[in-house]
Amino acid sequence: MTASPSLVARTGSLFHRYANPGRFLRLAARLQPWLTGLALLFTFAGLGWGLFFAPADWQQGDSVRIMYVHVPTAILASSGYAALALCGLLSLVWRHPLADLAAVEIGPVGACITAVCLATGSLWGKPMWGTWWVWDARLTSVLVLFFLYLGHIALIRAFDDPQRGYRAAAILALAGAVDLPIIKFSVQWWNTLHQPDSITLTGAPTMSSSMLWPLGLSMLGISLGFAAIVIARLRAAVMESRVRSLLSNPRRRGDAA
Amino acid sequence: MTRKTRRLWLVIACVTCLGAAAALMLQAFSSDIVFFVTPSQVEAKPPPADRTVRLGGMVVAGSVKQEKQGETPVSRFDVTDGQAAVTVRFEGILPDLFREGQSVVAVGTMHKDGFVASEVLAKHDETYMPKEVAEALKKSGKWDPRFGPPPSAESWNTMTAQDAQKTKANPDSPAPAATKP
Numbered sequence: 155m156t157a158s159p160s161l162v163a164r165t166g167s168l169f170h171r172y173a174n175p176g177r178f179l180r181l182a183a184r185l186q187p188w189l190t191g192l193a194l195l196f197t198f199a200g201l202g203w204g205l206f207f208a209p210a211d212w213q214q215g216d217s218v219r220i221m222y223v224h225v226p227t228a229i230l231a232s233s234g235y236a237a238l239a240l241c242g243l244l245s246l247v248w249r250h251p252l253a254d255l256a257a258v259e260i261g262p263v264g265a266c267i268t269a270v271c272l273a274t275g276s277l278w279g280k281p282m283w284g285t286w287w288v289w290d291a292r293l294t295s296v297l298v299l300f301f302l303y304l305g306h307i308a309l310i311r312a313f314d315d316p317q318r319g320y321r322a323a324a325i326l327a328l329a330g331a332v333d334l335p336i337i338k339f340s341v342q343w344w345n346t347l348h349q350p351d352s353i354t355l356t357g358a359p360t361m362s363s364s365m366l367w368p369l370g371l372s373m374l375g376i377s378l379g380f381a382a383i384v385i386a387r388l389r390a391a392v393m394e395s396r397v398r399s400l401l402s403n404p405r406r407r408g409d410a411a
Numbered sequence: 412m413t414r415k416t417r418r419l420w421l422v423i424a425c426v427t428c429l430g431a432a433a434a435l436m437l438q439a440f441s442s443d444i445v446f447f448v449t450p451s452q453v454e455a456k457p458p459p460a461d462r463t464v465r466l467g468g469m470v471v472a473g474s475v476k477q478e479k480q481g482e483t484p485v486s487r488f489d490v491t492d493g494q495a496a497v498t499v500r501f502e503g504i505l506p507d508l509f510r511e512g513q514s515v516v517a518v519g520t521m522h523k524d525g526f527v528a529s530e531v532l533a534k535h536d537e538t539y540m541p542k543e544v545a546e547a548l549k550k551s552g553k554w555d556p557r558f559g560p561p562p563s564a565e566s567w568n569t570m571t572a573q574d575a576q577k578t579k580a581n582p583d584s585p586a587p588a589a590t591k592p
Binding site: 160209210211212213214218221243246247248281282283284285288289290291328329331332336343344345346347349350351352357358359360361362363364365366 | 413415416418419422425426429430433437441444445446447449467506507508510516530531532533534535536537538539540541542543544545546556563564565567568569570571
């Protein structure tokens with residue numbers, strides 16, 4: 155290594171500070187009640203407001219309320235996969251042990267949320283578009299994302315040596331990240347049945363603020379819920395690996411003696 | 412260069428190559444990825460009569476004619492993309508969101524006397540507004556849904572249902588949302 159630490163080394167040390175499982179467990183234990191509590195609070199507030207108090211849309215009527223579940227899950231499906239790809243990068247380049255465990259735990263949660271997104275989208279499509287499913291670019295690319303999640307879940311558990319599984323799954327996660335810009339821009343690049351985004355960085359949201367507020371709340375709540383579930387699973391995984399090593403170590407020592 | 416730096420560059424190179432490959436593939440297949448063709452595309456290059464195509468565009472205001480042949484409702488309407496218009500004939504029940512000025516996708520075949528659809532899908536746009544706000548915009552003459560999308564979102568997205576009702580009761584005063592800086 156050179157005298158002045160390179161950017162790569164510095165980035166690595168930043169992540170390695172939290173690679174220490176003991177430090178992660180302490181931090182996560184403190185965060186967990188806040189995450190869970192705020193997630194429940196915001197989700198119930200956002201969904202309650204959206205489902206019962208927000209106005210109905212002028213042309214879609216009450217069907218528009220599916221949006222308060224569909225949009226947050228759609229955003230999380232992509233963000234969850236982005237997190238999976240980040241874990242893959244950390245795992246391949248810096249051999250970050252916690253990133254491997256995180257990838258194992260994010261996969262199933264992300265797959266569930268993608269399934270919810272597809273299901274609510276289908277339920278919304280039938281009354282509005284007149285069809286449960288079409289093979290347009292947005293819908294198809296999200297279905298591909300769902301299969302990428304399933305592939306990742308299967309691959310990371312497919313080997314007897316977990317390290318090999320982590321490696322293969324990290325490569326799949328990074329390669330699959332190509333799908334994320336396709337999902338995001340599919341509605342701009344090609345004509346689709348799915349409408350373009352209402353909330354953009356450049357323009358004013360094409361949505362009444364009386365619908366935007368509950369949507370923002372439920373988005374915040376469901377995202378915090380995603381984080382809370384992943385952190386809880388990750389804590390359990392770290393503790394499990396500690397228990398395993400505790401259980402196997404004395405036996406090994408006993409064998410050697 | 413440390414091993415970590417080398418691995419990082421290797422990963423970046425692989426992802427870049429993969430991204431470029433995906434982009435080229437999507438570029439090559441882009442005419443197959445589009446969900447529908449527009450009336451001007453159909454007019455310029457009519458597809459053969461035995462080929463099913465999806466035709467997308469806006470329903471022209473005043474062009475919808477509905478009649479009943481026995482028990483089945485038959486509707487005719489023009490679909491336009493602003494440059495060309497194609498007449499669509501459809502036997503069956505139209506989706507709830509179908510109206511003049513709405514974007515639709517008709518699945519069917521092109522014949523000499525027009526497009527015969529076997530299925531009509533309604534496409535809704537990305538605007539979401541309460542009924543009262545839509546009524547107020549229509550009343551104030553800023554928007555007629557039969558002729559296309561609503562005015563720019565800044566002019567109405569902070570308007571509440573109460574504001575809209577006030578505007579409706581007193582149409583001379585400007586909408587409160589519009590007076591905001």
